[in-house]
Amino acid sequence: xxxxxxxxxxxxxxxxxxxxxxxxxxxxxxxxxxxxxxxxxxxxxxxxxxxxxxxxxxxxxxxxxxxxxxxxxxxxxxxxxxxxxxxxxxxxxxxxxxxxxxxxxxxxxxxxxxxxxxxxxxxxxxxxxxxxxxxxxxxxxxxxxxxxxxxxxxxxxxxxxxxxxxxxxxxxxxxxxxxxxxxxxxxxxxxxxxxxxxxxxxxxxxxxxxxxxxxxxxxxxxxxxxxxxxxxxxxxxxxxxxxxxxxxxxxxxxxxxxxxxxxxxxxxxxxxxxxxxxxxxxxxxxxxxxxxxxxxxxxxxxxxxxxxxxxxxxxxxxxxxxxxxxxxxxxxxxxxxxxxxxxxxxxxxxxxxxxxxxxxxxxxxxxxxxxxxxxxxxxxxxxxxxxxxxxxxxxxxxxxxxxxxxxxxxxxxxxxxxxxxxxxxxxxxxxxx
Amino acid sequence: xxxxxxxxxxxxxxxxxxxxxxxxxxxxxxxxxxxxxxxxxxxxxxxxxxxxxxxxxxxxxxxxxxxxxxxxxxxxxxxxxxxxxxxxxxxxxxxxxxxxxxxxxxxxxxxxxxxxxxxxxxxxxxxxx
Numbered sequence: 001x002x003x004x005x006x007x008x009x010x011x012x013x014x015x016x017x018x019x020x021x022x023x024x025x026x027x028x029x030x031x032x033x034x035x036x037x038x039x040x041x042x043x044x045x046x047x048x049x050x051x052x053x054x055x056x057x058x059x060x061x062x063x064x065x066x067x068x069x070x071x072x073x074x075x076x077x078x079x080x081x082x083x084x085x086x087x088x089x090x091x092x093x094x095x096x097x098x099x100x101x102x103x104x105x106x107x108x109x110x111x112x113x114x115x116x117x118x119x120x121x122x123x124x125x126x127x128x129x130x131x132x133x134x135x136x137x138x139x140x141x142x143x144x145x146x147x148x149x150x151x152x153x154x155x156x157x158x159x160x161x162x163x164x165x166x167x168x169x170x171x172x173x174x175x176x177x178x179x180x181x182x183x184x185x186x187x188x189x190x191x192x193x194x195x196x197x198x199x200x201x202x203x204x205x206x207x208x209x210x211x212x213x214x215x216x217x218x219x220x221x222x223x224x225x226x227x228x229x230x231x232x233x234x235x236x237x238x239x240x241x242x243x244x245x246x247x248x249x250x251x252x253x254x255x256x257x258x259x260x261x262x263x264x265x266x267x268x269x270x271x272x273x274x275x276x277x278x279x280x281x282x283x284x285x286x287x288x289x290x291x292x293x294x295x296x297x298x299x300x301x302x303x304x305x306x307x308x309x310x311x312x313x314x315x316x317x318x319x320x321x322x323x324x325x326x327x328x329x330x331x332x333x334x335x336x337x338x339x340x341x342x343x344x345x346x347x348x349x350x351x352x353x354x355x356x357x358x359x360x361x362x363x364x365x366x367x368x369x370x371x372x373x374x375x376x377x378x379x380x381x382x383x384x385x386x387x388x389x390x391x392x393x394x395x396x397x398x399x400x401x402x403x404x405x406x407x408x409x410x411x412x413x414x415x416x417x418x419x420x421x422x423x424x425x426x427x428x429x430x431x432x433x
Numbered sequence: 434x435x436x437x438x439x440x441x442x443x444x445x446x447x448x449x450x451x452x453x454x455x456x457x458x459x460x461x462x463x464x465x466x467x468x469x470x471x472x473x474x475x476x477x478x479x480x481x482x483x484x485x486x487x488x489x490x491x492x493x494x495x496x497x498x499x500x501x502x503x504x505x506x507x508x509x510x511x512x513x514x515x516x517x518x519x520x521x522x523x524x525x526x527x528x529x530x531x532x533x534x535x536x537x538x539x540x541x542x543x544x545x546x547x548x549x550x551x552x553x554x555x556x557x558x559x560x561x562x
Contacts, residue, residue, distance in 0.1 A: 376442060381498035383440035383479055383549065384531065385470045392474065411475045412444050414498050 002119040004112070004151070007260050008315040015316060019263055020054050022288035027051050027060065030294050033078035036071060037061070037296060057265070057286065058274045062297045068098035068239065077101050079292045089137040090238035091337045091403065097137075100238055102292040107146070109289045110139075110241035113258045114147025114234075117247030120256070120315075121207055121232040123177055125152030128204075130170055132180035132188075133212065133335070134160040139242025140212050140335065144179040144234075147244060153177070160184065163191045171203050179209040181335040182219050182231070187367050189226050199227040209234050211243045212335035214323055219432075233322060239298055240285045246320055251312040254319040263288050264320065265297065266306055269327040280305040282327050283320065301328045331427065333361065333370050336405055340426050343372060346398040352380035352391040356417045359407075362430040370407040372399070378414045434506045435553060437485040442498040443469075443476035450478060456495040462488050466547065468534035479534070481506075481547060504549050505557050511537050511544040519546070519560060526559030528552055 010018070028048040030037045040061035041047065050059055068076060077084070085104040089097040102110070123129070129148035133140030141159055148155045156173060158166050160180075166188065170178070178185065185208055192199065199205050208223060211234035223231045235255050236243040245262045246255035257264050262285050266275045269282040283304045287295045302323040311319055331338045340359060347355045354375040362369045374395055382388055388411065396409045418425070443449045450469075457464060467480035482488040485501060492499045509515040516535075523530070529551040537544045550556040 376498055378493065378498045381440065381442055381500040383438065383477060383500060383502040385472065385477055388442070388475065388477060389472060409474075410445070411442075413442055413496065415496050416444065 002124070002151070004115050005119045007258075008116060008120070008256065008317055010260065010316055012316050015260060016054060018260060019288060020051075023054070023057060023263070023286070024051055026286070026288060026294055027296065029291070030078060030296055034076055034294075036067060036075060037063075057263075057297065060297055062272070062284065062299050063295055064299050065098065065239070065301070068100075069096050072096050073099040074101065076295075077293050079103050084292055087137070088139050088142075088238050088242065090139075091339070091342065098239065100293045102290070106241075106290045106292045109261050110143065110244060111146040111150050113236070113241060113244030113261060114143055115150045115244075116258060117232075117234050117244050118147055118151055118153075118177075118209065120247055120249050121209065121230070122250075123148070123151060123153065123207060123209075127151075127153045127176045127207070128156065128174055129153040129177040129179065130156040130158055130166070130173075130175040132158050132160055132166060132178060132184060133243075138335075139236070139238045140179075140181075143236070143242035143244055144209060148177070148179070163188055164195065167192050167195060167197060170205065171197065174204045176204050177207040177209060178205060178229075179234075181212045182208075182210040182215040182223060183213060183334065183368055185210065185223055185227075186219070189223075199229065205229050207232060209243075211235060213332040214325075216324070235320075235323065237300060237302075239295055239300070240287055241290075245285070249311060249313040249315060252307075252319045254307055254321045256311070256315050256317040257306075257320050259317050261287070261289050264306060264318065266304065267299075269299075269301075269303075277306045277318070278308040280321070283323070301326045301330060303327055329427070331359070331361070331429070333368060333405060336403065338403055338405065342403055343399065343426075346402050347374060347395065349398050350391070350394045352377060353395055353411075354414065357426060358417050359427045360430075361428065363432045368431055370405060371410060372407045373410045373412045373417060375414050375417055376411050435503050435557065436481060436506050436547075437501045438479055438481055438504040438547065438549075439485055439488050439492070440477050440479045440500050440502060441492055443471070443478050445471075445473075445475050449476075452495070453478065453492065453497065456491055456497075457482065457488060460487060460491045462491065466534065466536040466545070468532070468547075470532065479532075502549065503553055504547050505553050505560070507546045507548065507560055508538075509544050509546060511541050515544060516546065522559050522562070523550075523556060526555060528556040528559065 031048045046059045083103045084101040086102045088100050131144045135141030208229050208231045220231045233248045234243045236245040246257040248255050265284040266281040275281045283300045283302045303325045305321040307319040356375045358373040360371045463483045465481040470477045531549040533548045535546045
């Protein structure tokens with residue numbers, strides 16, 4: 001066993017004691033350094049010293065994605081800039097991103113989570129790991145990179161895109177592990193087939209580390225069947241760390257949460273009450289070790305369940321169900337978080353179109369198709385094709401700038417999309433489930 | 434001669450053009466000529482009707498995005514070289530054509546060309562001169 005995996009098997013009493021001790025350090029630290037947390041605690045009449053047991057955590061206020069947006073860029077940052085080592089950003093619910101500054105130790109803890117996932121999947125220093133997640137503000141690329149490098153693997157940082165070159169390098173360098181979104185792997189497989197490349201015959205690929213978007217057992221089976229690799233699930237979110245918060249072992253139907261670093265709770269998203277293990281609700285995380293931007297009771301909006309009972313693998317870390325739904329309207333498209341409200345914010349910047357839209361998602365054989373129908377206004381109508389085309393391009397540029405994706409923009413006639421009367425359906429998601 | 438053309442936004446889906454024609458027919462508005470410009474995603478139909486004020490009104494009420502534009506109409510003999518003669522005048526004046534379409538009138542003695550220029554007034558002067 002890789003020594004990195006030792007904490008996975010920590011006896012439960014020891015684990016609970018460690019979690020409580022870490023919380024008893026984190027809560028006063030957060031109270032001292034983050035004004036929003038302090039204000040909310042004071043409003044609730046709860047003091048850091050009120051945390052005597054793990055169950056007492058339920059007395060403390062939640063943090064939400066909107067808090068990260070409202071406090072952008074550094075309002076929730078607890079450490080001084082001299083201690084910050086890295087920034088990552090993710091999409092917010094409107095035009096503004098969320099920003100997560102981390103200390104060197106925060107990055108190390110996150111990397112530890114990725115390494116433990118990879119070790120659990122059976123990846124060792126003998127593996128050649130291709131990281132096809134995007135590198136940059138997104139945590140996917142650098143997270144997988146540091147994890148694989150930490151294990152001593154040979155890392156090939158291809159980042160996303162340029163699929164034919166990716167396949168060539170995979171073949172020529174004897175890549176054994178690929179890290180990417182499941183939908184990108186399916187795309188890769190289609191391109192490989194066109195090039196006459198058979199993963200089983202022409203490559204040494206054994207493992208796929210797949211995350212950043214929800215996927216199903218059916219997709220896992222399809223991936224394994226077309227490529228002969230083992231498809232592993234890695235879960236995480238920028239707000240808490242990045243990929244590597246949880247992963248699946250060979251036995252569990254779900255993902256072991258590294259709860260010595262990331263303390264999970266399940267709450268009822270309506271009453272906000274903590275639910276016992278075994279019940280489904282919204283996943284909430286507290287970052288036990290993070291000091292750059294600690295999160296106390298962060299509401300992920302991911303719906304899951306903490307399973308009851310021991311896992312055959314012997315790991316004591318609780319198993320969460322694979323996330324299959326959310327308690328808000330966030331969409332995950334090509335691994336990118338997209339809120340319909342962001343699209344609306346983009347359209348508001350283009351006066352030639354109305355802020356009415358319809359997002360249409362569908363699956364082709366390999367990739368998700370992302371289309372947005374947008375109404376032109378009667379006033380912006382022109383007899384000139386190039387002027388109308390320019391309107392479409394302005395909408396596309398505005399969405400690319402804020403969301404980071406390039407959906408197909410379809411201009412439609414004024415008044416042709418449904419109008420908002422209360423809760424209106426703005427998304428048609430026909431992707432394969 | 435400068436006339437008003439009406440341009441209507443067309444969504445890229447079946448039945449759009451027939452909807453426009455039906456709306457005009459119901460109000461007894463006649464289409465003299467039309468042309469269709471399209472990209473992969475949407476189109477613009479440009480037309481000359483016998484009553485552009487009512488035409489616009491009818492289409493706007495039917496929910497179409499519609500705009501009026503000044504275009505220049507030129508009548509030429511409907512025979513080989515008919516268009517070439519006026520093109521020479523336009524070239525000499527140095528005007529740019531943004532788009533153009535044409536139709537034959539009556540028994541084929543005359544053809545009418547519809548132009549949108551970068552400078553309609555200058556083009557018209559050239560045609561008259």
